[in-house]
Amino acid sequence: MAGLPIPATGRRVLSAAAGALLTGLLIAGCGGGDGATAASPSATPRPETGGGAGGTTAASNTSVLSHSVPVKISIPKIGVSAPVGQIGLRTDGRIEEPPLSRPNLAGWYKEGVTPGEVGPSVILGHVDANGKPAVFYRLKDLKPGDKIQVGRKDGTTAAFAVQRAQRVDKDAFPHEKVFGETLDHASLRLVTCGGAFDPKAGHYTDNLIVYAALAGA
Template sequence: MPERTPFLRSAHAAGRRALAAAAGVLLSALLLTACGGDDGGGDDPPVVPAAASPSAAATAQKARRDAAPMSESLPKTIKIDKIGVSAPVSQIGLRPDGRIEEPPLSRPDLTGWYKEGVTPGEAGPSVILGHVDAGKKAAVFYRLKELKAGDLIQVVRQDGSTATFAVQRLQSVDKDAFPHQKVFGEEIDYSSLRLVTCGGAFDAGTGHYKENLIAFAKLVQPA
């Protein structure tokens, strides 16, 4: 990816943030419906734990300093030591029907970065999706529900740098009320990462989970 001057990098990122915001409004609520899909779901559908208390979250965040946004660079791998994740990152966009693409169920270890948004580490929200299970086996984000405020997420980028994020909070939402604008198009001046997977109860009738689980994280200085 060619280098840009700071001004051009900023303008380019701003343009992609605006595009992501517009697309976020149009994204179907059927986000990541295929978690489990026709494969019947996992043996043990994930349960979202109670969110960390505000005081606990604040203490965890104070332990790490916020980092200045990084320049543009495509993501290669994502690592979350707390839950044993080390996975490649592919690129996903929108389908013709307006739904977001998702990693194939045949690749349960694969995550997908929403390419219409900023790259992880740039100012603004970047989004990475992954399945919770596939073929009745745990997939890449099966243990996402175990993350707590302050846990670290690392995204290794093509320029050799690593963007380190600290979890701020988890949010479980009904798929029919997915906060598209908040996740994909929120206007922020810092670098944020949002991880999305399926959660809640598994509906055997539809073959899908009823909820999405979202992990919100913020770029921090590496330890």
């Protein structure tokens, strides 16, 4: 697979190896593993509400921000206040994941743009870890209009509004739309696991993706 398209703002190219393997990138990266239980959000319906992933009027009327790495994410609606680390590609071409030993740590995919820059910025988080809720356990509860704030290293905050949520089978993960879509505005995608936990495979059957657009800074 060729590298995905990038806008003129200078987004780094998603590598061909990552693009080819993104359908499995979150198998371990969403939690589950040791001690995943039925308490995980496995019975929720597939949500797909609000506008398309391409952005909103509010986003198109909002100035984008300069490059600055994220250090914290806050989602008041679901009680998230968590540090954000950086994740990249492993030697086998797969996406790294936040360690299960730090269930409240989210991971920003550092090969993409920083939150607030033009383009899709992606933050991953576990849904659970060792049988207990993790940082994105309640991601499924977000609705269009809910606020997400990402604190950045330069002291600024990128504020986003949720557009929609999408649950997809892991084998049909829309990696090009999530990681490589060409946009003219700043977008944020939060990714975790959903669906039922498959104890034989050791991971959840689905991925949950929340799409948001920059609402202010």
